[in-house]
Amino acid sequence: MTTTASPSPHSSHLSPAFPGRAPWGTASKLRAWQQAAMESYLQAQPRDFLAVATPGAGKTTFALTLASWLLHHHVVQQVTVVAPTEHLKTQWADAAARIGIRLDPEYSAGPVGRDYHGVAVTYAGIGVRPMLHRNRCEQRKTLVILDEIHHAGDSRSWGEACLEAFEPATRRLALTGTPFRSDTNPIPFVTYAEGTDGVRRSVADYTYGYGNALADGVVRPVIFLSYSGSMRWRTKAGDEVAARLGEPMTKDATSQAWRTALDPKGEWMPAVLGAADRRLDEVRRSVPDAGGLVIATDQDSARAYAKLLRGISGTAPTVVLSDDGGASNRIEEFRQSQDRWLVAVRMVSEGVDVPRLAVGVYATTISTPLFFAQAVGRFVRSRRRGETASVFLPTIPSLLGFAHELELERDHVLDKPKRGNEEEDPYGPEADLLKEAEREQDEPDGEQDQLPFEALESEAVFDRVMYDGAEFGMQAHPGSEEEQDYLGIPGLLEPDQVRMLLHKRQQRQIAHSRRKPDDEADLLELPAERRPVLSHKEMMELRRELNSLVGAYAHQSGKPHGVIHTELRRACGGPPTAEATAGQLRQRVAKVKEWATRMR
Incomplete structure (x- = not known):
């Protein structure tokens, strides 16, 4: 049996992977890492x-090329692909069919x-009928491809079933x-090696990181x-709380x-969308x-965001709400089209292949490194x-x-050490977050309705750009020239050109803030030597005067205070x-006086 890698005999008619991109999971010319892994x-x-x-x-191209080789050389007689979702198992079957493997x-x-x-089956399907698939493996020589195998550690039952x-x-x-992973469930069929610190870590046979x-x-x-x-x-107690995103505060x-x-319903999401x-x-x-x-x-949020996007872009986005056949069809239609926007809940976060996705909005409160990496992975296919x-x-x-750690590689760790003499697992809270991130969230569970919380008002401020481990930009308001400087970066640039352009635009923003008249500049934009020297009492009096006039105008116009402040x-x-x-x-004092005069 030969030990040199060669392209699949079934895939010689397919287009190369780069610079042109072959259909998902299929390419006649292997990339360097795929060839090395083979x-x-x-x-x-x-x-x-x-x-x-x-x-x-291109994990799928590698896996299917290897499967074709093993079938062709009679090492195995059949293939079983295990995927996280219904949509992905169909996607695997479609990709395999392109190189002559029918699943x-x-x-x-x-x-x-x-x-x-x-x-092609799902991990959930294996969990329901493990003996069915064991019998198939016992009857014929089988290659099992475990896609996104960390899902086999989602629960002990799934791991045991696999x-x-x-x-x-x-x-x-x-x-x-x-x-x-953030828990300590062992992943089936993965080798673990003990390090010098006594902690067992997973050992990959081949690794090809983002960097x-x-x-x-x-x-x-x-x-x-x-x-x-x-x-x-x-809050539930009726207290109104104000805070700024990014500032130190409690969990x-x-x-x-x-x-x-x-x-x-606030201003933050419409501004960011x-x-x-505009970036798109x-x-x-x-x-x-x-x-x-x-x-x-x-x-509910997905539908609301879709409505906002329709008003912003003038076209209705594609909305995907659940992992069913209809959702798969909508994703495929979007993939083949030139439509602008796709709004989805969770199912597009992992494995779904829409290579033309280039702009993303992370509008979810899921905050695990696993989910974040999977979500960002939807936009990096070149x-x-x-x-x-x-x-x-x-x-x-x-x-x-x-975002800063995107280029780091992490291994699944077992035997995570306890802190001090603690009996509980200090990684427990993160494990809970992971389970929350990986469970289906398409159907509301009523939990959010019970939380002691009511959103009142939000506003967006452009904060910074992060690229290649560095930060660029100064705070600017949506629609400003400073923000547009960064939104207007050309869509096709070499990585070093992107970094150079970001640096130049940051320098231009700093210079612009120094030239702007003080009464037009935000306090944060002004250098220290040009910030107005006003006593705390004087600033308080100005704010009190404005709030008093807003209150009077609210009574006159019937509009809420918050709406008037936003309009100002x-x-x-x-x-x-x-x-x-x-x-x-x-x-603002002059403007609200002008409005009040017009209503008399």
Whole structure:
């Protein structure tokens, strides 16, 4: 038996993977890492093999090429693919068919049709009937491909079912793009080695990380655009709380400020969606079919965001609310179209292949590194040299940390040490978050309705750009020239050109803030030597005068105070009252007086 890797005999007619991109999971010319992984496998001929490759690198092409080789050389007689979702198992079957491997994605029981080389199933399906698949492995030599194998550790029952079902398999190929978990459930068929600290960590047979893929031009570099802003909400006790995203606060306050920002009735989401749509406009100048994806927390939010996007872009986005056949069809239609926006709850966060997605909005409160990496993975699939991905996110410390750590590789760790003499697992809270992130969230569970929280008001402020481990930009308001400087970065640039352009635009923003008249500039924009010297009492008097006039105008017009403050900011510009300069406060005082005079 030869040990040199060669392309599948069934895939010679397919287009190359780069610079043009073949259909998902199929390519006649293997990328360098895929060829190296094939050679590593064929040389060792292991029963178990774990391949870790960053999302978008082409794990499926590698797996199907290997499956074709094993079938062609009669090492195995059939293939079983295990995927996390119904949509993904269908996607695997479609990809396999393109290189002559026929998988039945509708298989549930009994013998497999003679026309098929195997089946595509879900982890949940294995959990229900493990003995069915064990019998299939015992009857014929089987290659089992475990896609995103970390899902086999979602629960002990799934892990045990996989062990029972596939222990007799001839070969097992495990794939993952995010090789880390926050709990300590062992992942089946993964080798663990004990380190010098006594902690057992997973050992991959081949690893191809984001940094390597970025250097090879296999994936797109990601530009993260972070938005802060002032939030106001009411607690169950009736207390009104105000805070700014990104500022130090308690865990509960951070959560409530985050949820306030994502409230579609506030100003934060419309402003960020508008910025993302303008960014998509710029990208489509160079990449005409580029699309955007909004990842929402639940169905109600997804529908509300879709309504906002329709008003912003003038076209109705595609909405995907659940993991069913209809949803798969809508995703496929979007993939084949040139439509602008897709709004989804959870199912698009992992494995779903829409290579033209280039702009994303992270509009969910899920905050685990696993989910974040999977979500960002939807935007990094490269089709041509020079493409970049842009992801908009709230200024939440945990998310900013995940963005900075994107290029780090993590291994699944067992035996996590306890702190001091604690009996409880210190990683328990993160494990709970992971379970929350990985469970289906398409149907509302009523929990949010019971939380002691009511969003009142939100506003967005462009905070910073994160790229290649560095930060750029100064705070600016939506629609400002400073924000547009970053939204208008061309859609096709080499990574070093992106960094150079970001640096130049930051310098221009700093210079512009120094030239702007003091009464037009935000307090944060002004250098220290030009900030107005006003006593605390004088500023308090200005705010009191403004609030008094707003109260009188509210009584006169019947509008709520918050609406009037928002209208004043739209008319005069600038940040919320608490952050406004003396000049900005005086402008608003004059404007509200003008409005009141007109109503007399």
